[in-house]
Amino acid sequence: METALTKLVGVRHPVVQTGMGWVAGPRLVSATANAGALGILASATMTLDHLRDAVREVRSRTDQPFGVNLRADAADAGDRVRIIVDEGVRVASFALAPSRELIAELKEAGVVVVPSVGARRHAEKVADWGADAVIVQGGEGGGHTGEVATSVLLPQVVDAVDIPVVAAGGFHDGRGLVAALAYGAAGIAMGTRFLLTSDSTVPDAVKARYLAATVRDVTVTTAVDGMPHRMLRTDLVDALERAGRTRTLARAVRRAAGFRRLSGLTWSRMIRDGLAMKHGRDLTWSQVLLAANTPMLLRSSMVDGRTDLGVMASGQVAGVIDDLPSCEELIARVMRESRETLDRLAGPGVSIPH
Template sequence: MSTPARLRTPLTELTGVDHPIVQTGMGWVAGPRLVSATAKAGALGILASATMTLEELEKAIVEVKGRTDRPFGVNLRADAGDATQRVELLVEYGVKVASFALAPRPEQIARLKENGIVVMPSIGAAKHAKKVASWGADLVMVQGGEGGGHTGPVATTLVLPSVLDSVDIPVVAAGGFFDGRGLAAALSYGAAGIGMGSRFLLTSDSAVPDPIKAQYLGFGLDGTVVTTKADGMPHRLLRTAYVEGLEEENPLRRLVPTARRTLEFKRLSGASWREFAGDGWRMKRASDRSWSQMTLAANTPMLLKAGLVDGDTTAGMLAGGQVVGLIEDLPSCEELVDRIVAEAVERIASVGTALV
């Protein structure tokens, strides 16, 4: 079934999707299966490419396009050594949206836009929104501290209005959204739509192993923790026994397993030592991390893969937003999007009756 109700916003008009909902580019989670299911449901699915080689990304784009003719996006690392080639892949295949976890360079934005690709960086503060807007970004996604993965300290209810007041381009709100009430609230703030990660991870279309999904559903609102022990940056993760151990563990004891996982990630990436080191240097310059944080950062993808792909939470970790404490089911993407839009329309209409 498909939702008869429609909510037209700058997000839907820019991207061509039916509904102002974005499935965020979660590493190891947002693959072709989830992205195409999201696109078919009328929302914007974003492929996560940071954990893919260039060849894997091309294969994933082709697979999504083979599954659906609806618009979708790709999340890129602006500081990756092969970022230029990845941008050209989007141009070649006519991908509709390019999203970025870090600020894209002005020349990357220009190249994408001249080929009709919508540019949507993710930002965490008003000053970052101003910067990318001045460089030509079409819209931005802002995530509040409730969100999973790398996150900031300020709640969505505060960071969202600060960003809305700072730029004239559309803003997508992320962090803590999972239902139609949240979509209605975000639109009331003036946002162009919502971004959701954990809610899309917990669908039947997600490729995350079912036992891991069941673990997510078992956590309450206090089931996540923000820690810097994973990769040196604030990272919201499920409070598993492994993550609790990270909080208490002596850094010296982690040295050997960290090095081992870093080597494994280098092998999976297919990069030479020179390329791998260059990628790390560019990441350090872009994020201003210390060298100790950089060592941990190279380790993180394998920790997430262990949990989200291999299903081994004894040797891995699970990123997740606080919203996992409110999610109780595993609908399909179509069922989820239909439900959210229908509820948002109902909420907006009910609020309208309060006018006198």
């Protein structure tokens, strides 16, 4: 299926695997790429050396295009951009809108720039700055999320910009792909659906919790880092919501120290990142400190398998997913379902070319 997205990034299928921290590592990204979709490596939780090694590992596993996701507000964003350029990565995606200068540097090096946004005005801004495409996540998506549903946000953005738009938030099958195309999108991006594959390195016990969840078990809370965050409801989430501010902040400081040791960041670098985050999102210092919780809480579940100590970011689609296919099986299924859906929409006796 050829769309503006497949032509832009050179993949066979208009499907993107999102850059989920602690989840989207070399194995998942390369499996996605080999299946013909666009895999995105999550770099925010990696040191610079780890990022370079991860990019090279993906390259050793596949000769297909893939991307790297960056934190635009990170103090070392420029260093990470240089690694992407040096290593010949095809796509750079961003969780927050990158600066005009970063976009220009990447484009000059031939890297396709695809920021993720959650509002029409943000899509318009990055399009004006030269972004090649944009991923638009509606409120159904996992992790940090907004209030506007994909079915409302997506057509707004499609009508507002002249670059390819990739739809995210609530997608898990071929019917969703066809729906996104009908709205004018050039493809779909999925996170939770790729997390729940056999190629994902997330521990089995954590995957089991996702598979057991219903749509009512996926909630939005501000208790983790002060910002709306969609995740599975667990005893830990309930405890965080009940905890007082002093206890919560003390816990956040300890986890921030743990992330500093793990990531290799200095306190001064973390403070600069916090300042950038505070300015970019208009947060209080308490919220910035709470945000330091997130990497370690996610690592506890996604790496260590501690469902009792970690949070499990999740899209609402977790409530309708009940299997763990390989990435190859998943992409083949999505594309088969999309063709079947298009044929069904055409009606008896009418064939739609694919």
